[in-house]
Amino acid sequence: MTQISLISEQWIPVRDRKGVVRKISPLEILDEEIVDIAAERADFQTALWQFLIGLIQTTLAPEDEDAWFDIWEEGLEKADLAKAFSKVGPAFIFGPQSPSFMQDFDQLEGEAVPLAALLPESPGENTIKHNKDFFIKRGEKRFCPHCAAMALFSLQLNAPSGGQGYRTGLRGGGPLTTLIELHSYKGDRNVPLWRKLWANVMPEFESNLPVPKEFDAAVFPWMGKTRTSKAKGSETTPEQVNPLQAYWGMPRRVRIDFEDLEEGRCDFCGEESDQLLSKMKVQNYGINYSGWVHPLTPYRCKLKTPGELNSVKLQPGGLVWKDWLGLNEETTRKDTKEIPALVVETFKHHIGTETKHGLWGFGYDFDNMKVRCWYEHHLPQLLSKEMQSSLQVAQDKAARTLLGLKRAFSKLNRECSYLDVEFWNLTQNLFLGLIRELDEKNSDSESLSAFIKNINRFALIFFDDRTFSSQMNPKDYKECSEARKNLLASLYAKSRSTPKEAK
Ligand SMILES: [Zn+2]
Structure with a gap:
């Protein structure tokens, strides 16, 4: 396969005001007619939201609240967006050569496994070996390059523990993500996508996440050799790299096989392609993240040990309303403190009377490495x-x-x-x-x-x-x-x- 650029390639499915679905490139997100992302699966959908929010946060974060409001009122200039995104172009190449988006810089040893193993519902290697995958068909799914990129990013965001040395995502396996969800702006319920994204982009001053001068492996870990984690004390902390890596964590070492291509229909988006991908190599001891607080995820700590933050994870049954307060506002319950996601804390200060909005919470519920359920909740923001x-x-x-x-x-x-x-x-x-x-x-x-x-x-x-x-x-x-x-x-x-x- 020849490589594609995830900045200029039209790979993100979106819906416009009239309900028409098409694919666009990140360079087209300012189109006022586009109102939502429209991926085939809930995990791809939410991965794409985090992809675009992360991309804007990393390259275009406003300096302070005033600068944030300027964009909120006036919108972004297309030329400014293109210029900012072009700076990270090399990091968003997806294809056989290194560096390649969300993949290990080195060629990996070992057997090829089905690409479908990127999906959490796929049977694990052991299940296949012992022929226990009678009900869940073994990975024979084929991905177009667009859907492969989505599945790969989604795995890196949500990765559960996957056996010895197969690391969980930067916020632990299956974290809860909470985003600000705009329901209407000045009475218009068809809020453009860019505005919904901007509501989740934080000023540098408040987030303490300055736009970097250089976009290297400190921000995008696949731009250099992987900080592997076999040795003791080889965890990766925010101090050792750039804190913006929170948006671009890469706990799993993956190399997609871009040579073995097939022709046909993508099993996910249904598009015809002569570049269908179906295999990859994986290796354990990828980046082992420690001490991170992700801006889009709520945390908890015991009052006795305020420094030990744990990301909130979904439990069977999902979120119920007793959880809502802690997702909105720092709350102390008995011996536990609930800390909302930084993005929720920040947006509170930016809010105007011209919007109706709430919180959108979602994530996988994993039982160790087995997926139990996907949950999604729309809850009110309690101001x-x-x-x-x-x-x-x-x-x-x-x-x-x-x-x-x-x-x-x-x-x-x-x-x-x-x-x-x-x-x-x-x-x-x-x-x-x-x-x-x-x-x-x-x-x-x-x-x-x-x-x-x-x-x-x-x-x-x-x-x-x-x-x-x-x-x-x-x-x-x-x-x-x-x-x-x-x-x-x-x-x-x-x-x-x-x-x-x-x-
Ligand atoms: Zn596809």
Whole structure:
């Protein structure tokens, strides 16, 4: 295959205002008609968002808030964009010669493996060896060069642990990413793509990520020999390279086979190509990232060890509304501090009344190296301090209600492991209603009291539905009634922080 430039090649599928999908190059993103990226898979889609945000952040970050606003108001100049992107041109070549985007600088030893192993749902090497891939077909998928670049970037972003020396992504395997999501701008719901991207680009001053003078392997690790990680103490920290590498982490050593080409249809975008790719070589002990805080990911730490930040990862069931506050605002819960993504923190200060927006959170849930699920959530951005403290009270109350329910069910020896996810999901609408009311009204305490009443009512109905029935024997009936009485008492007990006291 001859090489392509991921700057000038039309490889990014997008949708315009009329709903027409086509592929563009990064040089065309300023077109006001284009409103969204339109990749075939959710992981490719979100990888492309992070690709374009990273590309702009790395080459065009505004100096300070004023400069950020100038672009927000006036837009970017096409010539400025082209000039900035041309500086990183050599790093975005994708093809057989080194350096090649997101691939090891050196030729790799070892056997060829299917390129489809880039995808997290592919069976691992061991599964194939032992013929256990009866249900998940072994990797016979063929990629056009565009989809191969997307899959490769997505793997480098999300990589789970993959066996000895196969490193996880820079933020750990399967991190949660949160982006600012613009719903409308000055009443127009068809917000151009470039504006949605710009909402996630931070000024140099606030992000502490200056645009580099040189774009070398410190920023784009595939531009030089890989900092391998077999030896002890060979981790790569932000101090050893450029902190912008956060956007361009390359934990896995991969070389795509660009020689063995086939003709036909790409199994992902469906386009005809005579350059279909299907094999690669991989090697372990790629870059082992340590001590990084990614600007697009929320973190957590124990209060006892404030220096040890862990990226937030998705759990079975995905995000529920009790997670929302911590993704919006630094929050302390019991012994844990929740720290929102830097991009969320930063945009709060830039926000105007002319936009409607929220947060978009997404990521894989991995069980070790096995993928369990892909999650995507659209949540509100909770802005005012007053609103946040009211929501905190609501959340605490709901958590106590859940505890009461759990106690009531376990008294009856009922299975209640499902309760956590179900409770938060079933009460989400009550919470959204509260947010709406707080947004419109001034009387917080009235809205909060109503919310608490509704949560209590929900808990009782939930309990009754799952315990009482018309064919109960007297003994069960008595036990359930007793548990219900206790639940009732716990729901209406005078708690330590009633809404009034919390003010
Ligand atoms: Zn394709």
